[in-house]
Amino acid sequence: MAASSQKDPGVNIESPEFIARLKAYDKEAFQILVRAFQDKIYNLSLRLTRNPDEAEEVLQETLLSVFNKIHTFQERSRLSTWIYAITSNGALSRLRKKRETLVTFDDDTPLKSDTALFRNGHTLFTYSQKHDPVIENELAERLEKAIEALPDGYRELYIMKELQEMPIKDIADIVGIKPGAVKTRLHRARLLLRAKLSDYWET
Amino acid sequence: MDCYKFVELMSEYVEGDLSPENTALWQKHFESCKNCAPFLKSFESSRELLQYLKEKKCPDEIKTRMESLIADMCEKKKAAASKKN
Numbered sequence: 128m129a130a131s132s133q134k135d136p137g138v139n140i141e142s143p144e145f146i147a148r149l150k151a152y153d154k155e156a157f158q159i160l161v162r163a164f165q166d167k168i169y170n171l172s173l174r175l176t177r178n179p180d181e182a183e184e185v186l187q188e189t190l191l192s193v194f195n196k197i198h199t200f201q202e203r204s205r206l207s208t209w210i211y212a213i214t215s216n217g218a219l220s221r222l223r224k225k226r227e228t229l230v231t232f233d234d235d236t237p238l239k240s241d242t243a244l245f246r247n248g249h250t251l252f253t254y255s256q257k258h259d260p261v262i263e264n265e266l267a268e269r270l271e272k273a274i275e276a277l278p279d280g281y282r283e284l285y286i287m288k289e290l291q292e293m294p295i296k297d298i299a300d301i302v303g304i305k306p307g308a309v310k311t312r313l314h315r316a317r318l319l320l321r322a323k324l325s326d327y328w329e330t
Numbered sequence: 331m332d333c334y335k336f337v338e339l340m341s342e343y344v345e346g347d348l349s350p351e352n353t354a355l356w357q358k359h360f361e362s363c364k365n366c367a368p369f370l371k372s373f374e375s376s377r378e379l380l381q382y383l384k385e386k387k388c389p390d391e392i393k394t395r396m397e398s399l400i401a402d403m404c405e406k407k408k409a410a411a412s413k414k415n
Binding site for chain 1 (some may be wrong): 333337338340342347372373375376379380382383384385386387388392393396397399400401403404405407408411
């Protein structure tokens with residue numbers, strides 16, 4: 128799920144030349160940018176909001192924001208990282224509005240001695256060695272559901288880090304917690320996911 | 331190091347963030363505990379499953395709308411700039 132920022136051959140979207148074209152509001156450059164990122168932005172916003180209408184709104188807001196703020200973009204970071212940060216901010220702010228008592232990203236309670244969480248097991252499938260589309264589709268569906276079922280406050284961080292491959296520091300800035308707290312939550316999300324997929328592991 | 335501490339440090343281990351002291355303790359526990367090796371394997375395997383996840387594609391009609399929206403914005407910028415000059 129890594130960001131592919133280069134769809135048009137010969138165009139490097141992260142290059143200073145391309146960014147200069149964007150800053151000059153070059154129509155063709157913006158077309159290339161939109162085509163390269165719209166699936167990625169939509170995918171991220173849909174996973175975060177879990178609502179296709181909101182995902183579309185976040186996509187539109189993100190693209191407009193990129194257009195309106197491109198002159199402020201500092202080339203210290205990657206353009207893709209900047210775009211995903213705008214997307215995540217937009218999606219998370221919608222979630223905050225919707226959930227009156229939202230996701231407190233700072234309630235780091237100690238890991239409970241949850242027997243389900245610590246359930247042990249061996250790997251049941253050797254799926255990585257053999258290409259089997261049926262098993263792969265089933266695994267994808269199961270994983271999709273397991274991620275959706277992660278608790279609020281964990282799910283968002285997991286999506287941003289594991290699926291979108293955003294840097295921990297950026298995630299910390301977006302959700303307003305320390306990088307260490309992001310790592311703690313991410314670890315718990317991974318443990319929860321492992322446990323949710325426990326029927327794939329022999330006990 | 332007990333099993334809970336071993337599990338707590340698992341993400342740090344797989345990401346190479348574990349301190350040298352903890353790496354030594356972690357390794358020692360890994361070698362001596364018959365339960366933690368399969369736990370680590372299932373933890374890593376659940377991360378490997380990510381490769382099978384499919385991107386949620388943006389519907390074509392939305393794409394068309396977005397592309398023309400941004401094209402219009404560029405045209406407007408261009409028109410505003412040429413008015414200034």
